[in-house]
Amino acid sequence: MRHDPSNSDLRKLIIGVEQKIPLSDGKYVTAINFDNAATTPVLYPVLREINHFAPWYSSVHRGGGYKSKVSSDIYEQGRAVVQSFVNSDKERDVVIFTKNTTEAINILSYVLSQQKTQQKVILSTFMEHAANDLPWRNKFKVDYVEVDRFGRLSIEDLEDKLIRYRGSVKLVSVTGASNVTGYLNPIYKIAALAHKYGAKILVDGAQMVPHTSVDMKSFDSLEHIDYLAFSAHKMYAPFGAGVLIGPKKDFMEGNPFVQGGGAIDLVTHKRVEWDEPAGKDEAGTPNAMGVVALTTAIKTLQSVGMDYIYQIEKSLYDYAISHMKNIPGIKFYSDPYRDDTISVIPFNLEGVYHHLLPTILSDEAGIAVRNGFFCTHPYCERLLGLSEEDINHYFEDEDEMFPGMVRISFGLYNNYKEIDKFISILRIIAENKEYYISKYSKNLSSNQTMKEAGLCNHMFNHGC
Numbered sequence: 001m002r003h004d005p006s007n008s009d010l011r012k013l014i015i016g017v018e019q020k021i022p023l024s025d026g027k028y029v030t031a032i033n034f035d036n037a038a039t040t041p042v043l044y045p046v047l048r049e050i051n052h053f054a055p056w057y058s059s060v061h062r063g064g065g066y067k068s069k070v071s072s073d074i075y076e077q078g079r080a081v082v083q084s085f086v087n088s089d090k091e092r093d094v095v096i097f098t099k100n101t102t103e104a105i106n107i108l109s110y111v112l113s114q115q116k117t118q119q120k121v122i123l124s125t126f127m128e129h130a131a132n133d134l135p136w137r138n139k140f141k142v143d144y145v146e147v148d149r150f151g152r153l154s155i156e157d158l159e160d161k162l163i164r165y166r167g168s169v170k171l172v173s174v175t176g177a178s179n180v181t182g183y184l185n186p187i188y189k190i191a192a193l194a195h196k197y198g199a200k201i202l203v204d205g206a207q208m209v210p211h212t213s214v215d216m217k218s219f220d221s222l223e224h225i226d227y228l229a230f231s232a233h234k235m236y237a238p239f240g241a242g243v244l245i246g247p248k249k250d251f252m253e254g255n256p257f258v259q260g261g262g263a264i265d266l267v268t269h270k271r272v273e274w275d276e277p278a279g280k281d282e283a284g285t286p287n288a289m290g291v292v293a294l295t296t297a298i299k300t301l302q303s304v305g306m307d308y309i310y311q312i313e314k315s316l317y318d319y320a321i322s323h324m325k326n327i328p329g330i331k332f333y334s335d336p337y338r339d340d341t342i343s344v345i346p347f348n349l350e351g352v353y354h355h356l357l358p359t360i361l362s363d364e365a366g367i368a369v370r371n372g373f374f375c376t377h378p379y380c381e382r383l384l385g386l387s388e389e390d391i392n393h394y395f396e397d398e399d400e401m402f403p404g405m406v407r408i409s410f411g412l413y414n415n416y417k418e419i420d421k422f423i424s425i426l427r428i429i430a431e432n433k434e435y436y437i438s439k440y441s442k443n444l445s446s447n448q449t450m451k452e453a454g455l456c457n458h459m460f461n462h463g464c
């Protein structure tokens with residue numbers, strides 16, 4: 001039986017779900033946020049805990065005052081909360097607090113690039129966010145595991161490539177869930193394959209960790225996840241914290257990515273003795289508030305239950321798909337009927353430019369969605385069927401209208417009623433395209449079409 005999240009108490013956990021916002025006609029409506037894959041709103045328990053902690057807030061580490069000790073303890077204890085959330089090894093792993101997933105992967109790529117090894121290949125995939133592609137490029141030979149015609153990762157191609165590179169793959173670097181299509185990758189199967197051929201695995205958990213349970217598994221297991229990265233702001237905890245987890249011994253050698261105070265043991269003008277990890281990789285003043293927010297969010301999500309969250313969001317996904325598919329002109333860019341998915345849906349409404357639809361949805365119905373390539377360009381180019389020649393054309397002609405998709409993504413607090421409103425306005429737009437295109441093209445730039453107004457590719461293709 002389908003779980004009905006409409007009456008869920010989960011909405012009460014979220015700040016701002018009843019926030020009124022203005023439409024283009026001046027009326028106010030309750031905001032609907034279907035852009036949770038970009039960032040999530042704030043949990044009440046997170047803000048309560050921030051307030052609770054604020055009187056105790058002080059500099060982390062090295063301060064002699066009482067509050068500094070309290071702040072340092074809370075910050076350090078945060079590592080254990082993170083470890084038990086993803087079942088990382090308390091003896092052998094280190095939890096490094098970062099700004100976000102992007103910084104976490106940059107740290108890892110820098111650290112691994114200093115290891116003396118014959119393994120010089122990183123196997124990334126066609127579905128990676130720029131955060132899990134670009135940091136590898138200037139340090140390793142990078143190859144990309146293929147996706148099939150629906151954009152699903154090809155496990156056959158992964159194994160072929162692992163065989164072809166014969167022991168020189170250092171790392172399989174793969175997203176746990178796609179921020180474009182929502183597909184959940186079989187990370188344990190991928191881990192087992194990587195290990196079989198002598199490679200390690202990094203899971204980019206930015207989209208996976210907030211929506212389903214993740215288990216790094218023991219070091220003895222073939223399915224062990226060697227490295228994991230994720231961001232707090234995608235799990236209802238702003239304040240700028242992120243996480244990188246991996247074997248402590250890997251971070252002992254070499255120089256840290258960010259260098260400065262806090263990362264050092266002893267320094268002269270000739271010599272630097274680095275601190276032990278995690279301190280070594282957390283130069284500068286640590287983000288205590290961010291860690292309080294993150295650990296509170298983790299505890300709250302655990303008390304709701306990650307499996308329950310997955311189930312709720314999957315119900316929302318199924319409900320949205322079942323209604324969207326009946327709207328004339330909707331084109332999906334992923335297999336809508338898959339099982340293993342977070343609730344992300346990429347689509348276009350035929351005849352309505354992808355950049356225009358979010359504006360119409362926001363101004364007519366107060367619904368927030370995102371469009372573009374979502375910082376995942378090669379994957380979107382593939383899903384849209386663009387050739388290299390097409391892409392070169394867009395590189396060169398800055399005035400060209402850039403292709404893209406619209407994305408909706410749900411969080412644990414969204415409900416059927418909100419989806420009904422979305423479906424209803426989408427249907428109205430689909431049935432009155434010319435009216436809305438003309439109204440909003442004009443709105444975008446006083447009586448000019450978008451192209452005349454110079455809304456070129458660089459201006460609206462950055463939605464991540």
Ligand code: PMP
Pocket residue numbers: 037038100101102103129131132175177178179204206207231233375464
């Ligand atoms: N990986 C994936 C799959 C993402 O969706 C994102 C954010 N859109 C990132 C990495 C980067 O996360 P952040 O911006 O928090 O560093």
